[in-house]
Amino acid sequence: MQFTVSQAPINEFQGQALILFVPSEGELPKATAVINEQLSGFIAQLQQNNDMKGKVGDTLVIPQASGPRLILVGMGKNPMSGKDFCKAINAAAKTLKASAANDAAIDLSDIEIEGFDSEWAHKQLGQSFQDALYHFDECKSKKDESPAKIEGLTVIAENTAEIDLKFGQALAKGMAFAKKLGDMPPNVVTPSYLADEADKLATLSNNLTTKILDEDQMEELGMGSFLSVAKGSIEPGKIICMEYMAGKAGDAPHVLVGKGITFDTGGISLKPGAGMDEMKYDMCGAASVLGTMLAIIELELPINFVGVVAAAENMPSGHASKPGDIVTAMNGTTIEILNTDAEGRLVLCDALSYTIDTYKPASIVDIATLTGACMAALGRVNSGLFSTDEDLVNELLSASNTSRDTVWRLPLEDEYQELLDSNFADIANIGGPLAGATTAACFLSRFTEGQKWAHLDIAGTAWNSGGKAKGATGRPVPLLVNYLANKI
Template sequence: MKYQVSQQAAAEVQAACIVVTIDQSGKLSDAAAVIDQASDGFLSKRYEAGDIKGKTAETLLLPGVSGIAAARVLLVGSGKETPNTTNAIKILNAVAAATSKYEGSVALALSELASEALPESWWAEQTAIAYAHASYKFTETKAKPEEEPKQAEAVIWLGGDVDTAFLKGSAIGEGINFAKELGNMPPNICTPTWLAEQAISLTADSALETMILDQEKLAELGAGAFYSVAKGSSEPGKIIVMQYKGTDASEAPHMILGKGITFDTGGISLKPGLKMDEMKYDMCGAASVFGTVKALLALKPKINVLAMVTSAENMPAGHASKPGDVVTSLSGKTIEILNTDAEGRLVLCDALTYGIDNYKPASIVDIATLTGACMAALGEVNSGLFTQDEDMAEQLQTAAKYSNDKVWRLPLEDDYQELLDSNFADMANIGGPLAGATTAACFLSRFTEGTPWAHLDIAGTAWKGGAAKGATGRPVSLLVNYLLNK
C-alpha cells in the first residue's frame, strides 16, 4: 500500500473514492461541505432523508456526482463529539473495510477530526494500521488458495505532512499481520523448530542477530523448569534469542520475552476437549515478539532490544512431567509442579534468568497467554498488566492509551506470594484457586533479580474464538510504541 499526502481540494482529487465525514447533528465536515456545494446539496439531502444519522463509524457509500472528480463518495459518521481513541479507530476500521477493495486510489478527508489529544499524525498512523488490518486474510493452508484480498493501490491523505506517521503505521501494521499469521498457523506446522526458522529468516537484516538454544543445550545449562515442559513432546523445545542492535553496544538492551507454547494440551493435567483446538494460540506472546521485531526492522529506531521466545509443546506423553514432580530452575530455585497446565511460567522463568544473566537488560516485559483467571477478570478488552515498577507501569499504560491496545493494571502485592508456598520445594507453580493471574505474576517476579520488569497477560486479548476465530496481533502496537518511547 502506498500513502501520499495532497493539498488538493476535496472536489478536485482524482480517486476511486473520497471519504468525508458528517456528525450526528448533521453538520458536514468542511471537505464534505465542498462536495455538497458542488453537487447541489446531494450529501445534506441524504442526512435529511434519514439515509445516514452520523453515528460513530456509520457509513454510506454514494456514487460520484457531477462537480467532483472522485468516482464515489463514502460518507462516514463521526458521532456526537470529537472522537476519542476508541471511536477514532472504529471510524478508521470502517473506512478501511469499506474502501480497501477499490482499484486505484482512495482519498481521505479526515484531518478535520484531529484534535489536541489525537493530532493529525496519530490519525495518519492509525489509518495505515487500519488498512493493514483490512488487507489481512489467512490463506496459507487452503487447498485452493483464494485470491489475494483486494486493496487500493494508494491512500491519498488530504492534509498536512504526515509521511513519517504513515511509515510508522505501515511498519506496525505489517508487524501485527506477521503476528496474526504466526498465531493462525496450525500447530502441526507451527512447531518450535518452525518458529526458530522464522527467526533465522529475519536475520537477513543486518540489524538483527539470532541464536537458537535447543532443548539439550538448555538441559545442560540447568534450565530444568523449561526442560520439564519440553521433554513431554517429540517436538524439541527451543529458546529463541533475537538481538536488535540499533545503537551503541554499550547501551543495555530492553528485553521483551514471549511465551511460545505452540500447542498446549495441559500435559498430564489435561485440558477439557472443548475448544482445545484454540490452544494453538498459546504461542501468541511469542507471535507478538516476532511482530514487534518485524516492525523494529522496518523503523530502525536507535535502541537495543533483546527479543526472546520460549517455545515448546506441552504434551501428555509417558515421559511428561507429573503433578508432584520437583524440578530445579536455571536460577537454582526448586519448583513443585502441582499442575502441568501451569507450564507457561515454567518456560518463562528460565528465559528470564538466562536473559538477565547473559545480557543485563535495562528492563523486561514478558508477554504471555498465561491464565484463564485473567481472561475471566478482563474479558477480551484489556490485557492484564502486572508490575511493581511505577515507571514501567506509566510507560506501558501511556503506550496502551496511545495505541488503543488496552491494558488494566492488576495487583502484585507481596501478600500474594505466600500462596506459592510449598512443603517440598522453594515454591509451587500454582497458588490455588484464588487470584490465579496475580499468583502467576508473583511466580515470575521471583526470577527478575531486581531488573525493572512488567508482565502482560494476554490470555483474553490475543485471539478471538467462535465464528471469528483468529489471532488479533495484540499487543504488537503497544510494544512498538513502548519501545519507541524509550
C-alpha cells in the first residue's frame, strides 16, 4: 500500500473516495465542511435527517455521479478520545476495503484527540490502513481472485507526517507477520519452521544475526525443564536467538522472550477435544517476537535488541513427561511436574536462564499465551502484566497507552509463592486452582531474580475464537514496538 502526503485541499483529490468525519454534535471538521459546501449542504442535511448520526465508528458510503464517492465516518464528539479515534479509523479502513474504491484521501488536520497529537494520529492511521490489508488464504486450493485491496491513501498533511505513517505501516507489517504465523496450521508451523523464519529475517538486515540451539546443545546446558516438554514430540525443540545490534557497541540489549509452543495438546494431561485446534495459537508469544523484529528492521531502529523464541510441541507419547515427574532446570532448580499442560513455563524458565546468562540484558520481557486464568480474569480486552520493577511497569503501561494495545497489571506478591511449594522438589509447576495467572508468573520469577523483568500473559488477546472472527490478532506487537522505540 502506498501512502502519499499532500498539501493540496481535499476537494482537489482526483481518486476514487474521500474519507470524511462527521461528529455527533457541533460543527463539521474543516475538510468535511469544504465538501459539504461544495455539495450545497448535503452532508449537513444527512445529519439533520438522522441518516448519519455521527456515532463513533458508524459509516455511510455515498456514491456520486461525478467525482469520488464519499465515505462518511462517525467520530462522536470533537475532541475525540484516543479509543474513539482508533475505532473510527479502523471503521474507515474496513469500509474502504469493502468498497469498490481502491484509493482514497483523508485529512486529520482538524481532528482533535484528547492527550494525543497529530504525530500519534498519523501513526495510528498508517497502522490501521496497512492492517486492513491482512488476508489469509495460504492454505486454500482456490485463492480469492479479487481480494479487496487498498492501493493508495493520500493524507492531507505536512510532509513530516511521512515519518509517522511509515512507523504505523511498519508496525502493521509486523502484526501481519505475527498473524500469519499464528493462522498457519500446526503441521506447517513447527519449531524448525520458526527457526527458518528467523533466518529469513536475518537476510533483511545487516544488523541481525541468528543463533539456533538444538536439543543436543540444550542437553549439554542442562535444560532439563525445556527438554521435558520437547521430548514428547517427534518435532525437535529449538531455542531461537535473533540478535539485532544497531545500537551503541557494548550496550546491554533489551530482550523479548516468546513462548513458542507450536501445538499444545496438554501432553499426558490431555486437553478436551472441543476447540483444541486453536492450540496452534499457543505460539503467539513467539509470533509477536518475530513480528516485532520485522517492524524493528523496517524502521531501522538504532537499538540493541535480542528476540528469543522457546519453540517446542507439547504432545502425548511414550516419551512424554508424566504428572509426578521431577526435572532439573538449567539453573539447577528441581521442578515437580504436577500437570503437563502447564508446559509453557517449563520451556520459558530455561530460555530465561539462558538469555540472562548469555546476554546480561538491560531489560527482559517474556510474552506467553500462558494461562486460561488470565483469560478468565481479563477476557480479550487486556493482556496481563506482571512485574515488581516499577520503572519497567511504567514503561510498558506508557507503551500500552500510546499503542492502544492495552494491558492490566495483576499481582505478583511474595505471598503467592508458597502456592508453588512441593513436597518432593524445589518447586511445583502449578499452584493449585486459585490465582493461576499469578502463580504462573511467580514460577517464572524464580528464574529472573535480580533482573529488570516483566511477564505478559496474552492468553486472552493473541487470537479471537469462533466463526468469521477466528484468527490471530497480532497483539502485542504494537505494545512491544512502541516499548522498544521509547528506548532510543
